[in-house]
Amino acid sequence: MKKILIATVKPFAPVAVKKISKIFEKAGYEVRLLERYFEKQELLDAVKDVDAAIIRSDIFDEEVLNAGKNLKIVVRAGAGYDNVDLKVASENNIVVMNTPGQNANAVAELAIGLAILGLREQFSGKPGGEMRGRTLGLHGFGFVARNVFRIARAMGMKVIVYTRYSKAAAAAIGLKVTNSLEQLYEKSDIVSIHVPARGEHLKSVSYEVLQHLKDGSIIVNTARKEVINEPDLVRIMTEKPGIKYMSDLTPDCEAEFEEKFPGRFFFTPKKAGAQTAEANLNAGLAAAEQIVDFFEKGDTTYQVNK
Ligand code: 3PG
Incomplete structure (x- = not known):
């Protein structure tokens, strides 16, 4: 069973998490949620045995990408993917995507x-x-x-x-x-x-x-x-x-x-541009669908590290 991590220091609206989880459950995948974490170690532990991750501005640097031994895809639910080390992702054969336009x-x-x-x-x-x-x-x-x-x-x-x-x-x-x-x-x-x-x-x-x-x-x-x-x-x-x-x-x-x-x-006290329920839903659901399409159909349309 594929394991999917949703890792968001700044959490999605609960309605978005619920609907994202539904998409994965329907596909027969297991969902794990890591929200509002304080220590990088929590992320390193969470990423260890998952096949995919949905993230926001969460930092996926060399250490995190190397810790994700089973990671095949990381989808940044949003536009900017400057938080992901694309070079290391490519070396590790991890597909990185964003969800352009959604937020x-x-x-x-x-x-x-x-x-x-x-x-x-x-x-x-x-x-x-x-x-x-x-x-x-x-x-x-x-x-x-x-x-x-x-x-x-x-x-x-x-x-x-x-x-x-x-x-x-x-x-x-x-x-x-x-x-x-x-x-x-x-x-x-x-x-x-x-x-x-x-x-x-x-x-x-x-x-x-x-x-x-x-x-x-x-x-x-x-x-x-x-x-x-x-x-x-x-x-x-x-x-x-x-x-x-x-x-x-x-x-x-x-x-x-x-x-x-x-x-x-x-x-703004906390980066707030994309922090609306609508944007969370749009970007979060797009990310979930992109992960399912990647595993089920090999679709890499939104890959940014080609
Ligand atoms: C983006 O790149 O999509 C925006 O900066 C939103 O970032 P956030 O998901 O961390 O709020």
């Missing part, structure tokens, strides 16, 4: 919420601003950005985008693609970042780009902290005292922000 609306709604929170001066009593009529720049145009676009357009915003790989998708819906990242930052009142933490995107939000921001603009980051060059962010916020940074990821230099930029930043 995108939840993250997009948070991005809009953070933009509003920044524009409204965090409801401090200071006069704020409105979304309508402002220019929103999308840095990247994946599933989350496309949902942000849909919402922003309904709010009466002007939306522009910088993308290298999704130009045709943007053009197809009449969205203006800027010629460069610098141009996107220069023209936007609010920039919302939607690129993964890998390759050319790592630290791609650097001073070279940030220097083009208008004073008073807002940066929203629901992607990853690694895509921003933090010292450069501190530099631009020091030079332009109207810039705000609203993020679902707490930067490493949080203490510096607290000291230097009171009232100009907000970090």
Whole structure:
């Protein structure tokens, strides 16, 4: 009997766990649940004899992947798989998948919420601003950005985008693609970042780009902290005292922000973008179905370590 581990430090909504378990039970698999664990050892023990794992931002590094002697597949219920060591997974013949798009609306709604929170001066009593009529720049145009676009357009915003790989998708819906990242930052009142933490995107939000921001603009980051060059962010916020940074990821230099930029930043206490029942259900059920399809039909459609 196949053993499936659901390992989530940040648990899925109970309704999602229930429905995920049903999919596995129907397939004749055994489900094991490890939620809210504190020690890595708990994960190392849990992964020891399972055939598959569903995870979220849980770290599957070399040690964990090597501990999973029977592991054949790990599905990251979500978009970003920077928490999985793909090289080691491939060496160990473990298939790694994500569930693209499944939690995108939840993250997009948070991005809009953070933009509003920044524009409204965090409801401090200071006069704020409105979304309508402002220019929103999308840095990247994946599933989350496309949902942000849909919402922003309904709010009466002007939306522009910088993308290298999704130009045709943007053009197809009449969205203006800027010629460069610098141009996107220069023209936007609010920039919302939607690129993964890998390759050319790592630290791609650097001073070279940030220097083009208008004073008073807002940066929203629901992607990853690694895509921003933090010292450069501190530099631009020091030079332009109207810039705000609203993020679902707490930067490493949080203490510096607290000291230097009171009232100009907000970090969700716990990464919250995908933490809705709907997103948990969408991503969790997709992950479960992908595991069953992999074992029963050899389907590797969403494999990211091909
Ligand atoms: C993702 O990459 O899908 C999001 O960052 C959500 O991450 P989470 O599942 O850890 O909340």
